[in-house]
Amino acid sequence: MTRNKLTFTTTIAAIGLASSLALTSTAQADYPEQDIRLVIPYGPGGATDIIFRLISQEAEKHLGESVVPVNMAGAGATLGSRHVKDAHPDGYTLLGSHDTIALSKLAGTVDYSYDAFEPIALLTQTINIPTTHADHPVQSADEIADYVRENPGEVRFSMIPSSTDHFFWAQFFDAAGIDMADVRLVGYPDTGEQVSALMAKEIDFAMFNLPSGGAFYEDGTFRPLGVAHPERLDGLPDTPTLREQGIELDHSTSRGLFAPKGTPQEVLDSVAEAYSKALENETLQGRIESEFGSVARFLAGDDYREFLDQNETGLTAAAQSIDFQN
Template sequence: MTRSKFTLRSTLTAIGLASSMAIATTSHADYPEQDVRLVIPYGPGGATDIIFRLISQEAEKTLGESIVPVNMAGAGATLGSRDVKDADPDGYTVLGSHDTIALSKLAGTVDYSYDAFEPVALLTQTINIPTAHSDHTVQSADEIADYVSENPGEVRFSMIPGSTDHFFWAQFFQEAGIDMDDVRLVGYPDTGEQVSALMAEEVDFAMFNLPSGGSFYEDGSFRPLGIAHPERLESMPDVETLREQGIEMDHSTSRGIFAPKGTPQEVIDTIADAYGEALENEEVQSRIENEFGSVVQFLAGEDYHEFLEDNEAALSAAAENIEFQN
């Protein structure tokens, strides 16, 4: 090859590379140019579904394109997380999930955790509530241990395997002095089916919160047995906290947005900014706090990374005393 031909080929290669970089840069700068698909790894009607839909409707006003929720329940919430994990890292597919990402790995359901994604932003924390159907003899959470003792092997607790409520009950049993061998954990694919099961009295107890159980508490179908938070909820002032009942336990669900690994930082920042602005809306804040028993807790960037590291470390430490039953 002559020197002139080599130089020409090198020049064309450099131009092509520069053009590709320019196109990529322009692509990121123009993001988004189409709808963003938000995968929610649970069925419709549960707390995760309701909260992400509420905030996303406001966030899309800032983003400039629609955020389209897609419910993808199944496999203990891992069907949806796998879909996003394996999606193109272009910002057009994101995951709306919570602690279940780490819990699924701890339970042995999957081999990945938070580090398989690019964390975008923490949005809310929802206070969890142990719950019974209205005809149950148990009136408060501190009566559950005696009820189990009187009916060993017969008391049924609903949960989604490897998810937040599975971990909630394992921790509750430990704090309340209940032997896990004396209870029956009944698995369901999503919150909607858990609601139906408790309504039909197929199970004795379930873990809900205001987004998933509020309307049933209000109409008397379900009975809240305690609040897993240091303080009572303003919307349920007569329901004692677990700590007031002698059960030293707090428990909330931390919901955030995750993108596929490799998603450009500028795209992540754009999505985080849209959700951050959405959470500044007073009406959205009011609904989150008053209707959904949750608190706005926005973290992005390094702050969210550190939060997830601490969260996973705490869950891992607690899991050493937990026998996950799938």
């Protein structure tokens, strides 16, 4: 009697579990059923904001629901990432970010990195460009080192603490033979404020790219000093690469999508598929490359996880030379 009762109870439990899984599977199969919030941990107008908005407009055609970008700047881009990390893992709150996730941990700003999220897909890599204002005496990147030597302790470089431009300048100084003790790194909360600071000539140099600086290069407000890529960019055909100027440095910002830990794989796959289809649009590809100085590069699943592992390993090694407190 006890055995029969146990068997009956176990069977009921199994039926209940199966029903629950079936309902969950059905709900996931219907995903999405409402708008998806895409948290962008920077203010409006920067490269990260522009690129994610552009691709998401195309991706939502394949999702059948709107992707709503939400700018959530602050705390060195960790306000937005923490919000998504702690969100309910239902696929309706996602993060659009980049290397700064790992850099924030290396800088001691947060205690989590890529492994605190479910990686969805790598979308683009944006080529970075050292930049100055139009009235600055420096005309090209290979002149920066001499300018610093002539003005030790007075040359100001802008950056968002623990973000990719902070990391970029540390690598640039090393490649160009500049002593970090001879420069001043000035922190700003987002790209928009760096743009304003360079316009006001409060700083000498900033790291931008075509999404954030292209319009200012075109109207002559800012001067691109070189591109951190093996080849010149279509959008800046007259601007030499850093390598052409004798500075052995390639540097890009790798942007991808992340979900809260525990988000169902079926949901991750649905989002990845929609963004993959978005990047197949040739017009979109053309804009990404020609207007935004970026390379469309799609990786999902294990390929993206492997990319992130390699990315974090490289950042960890290079960050040994960075004093994130300055």
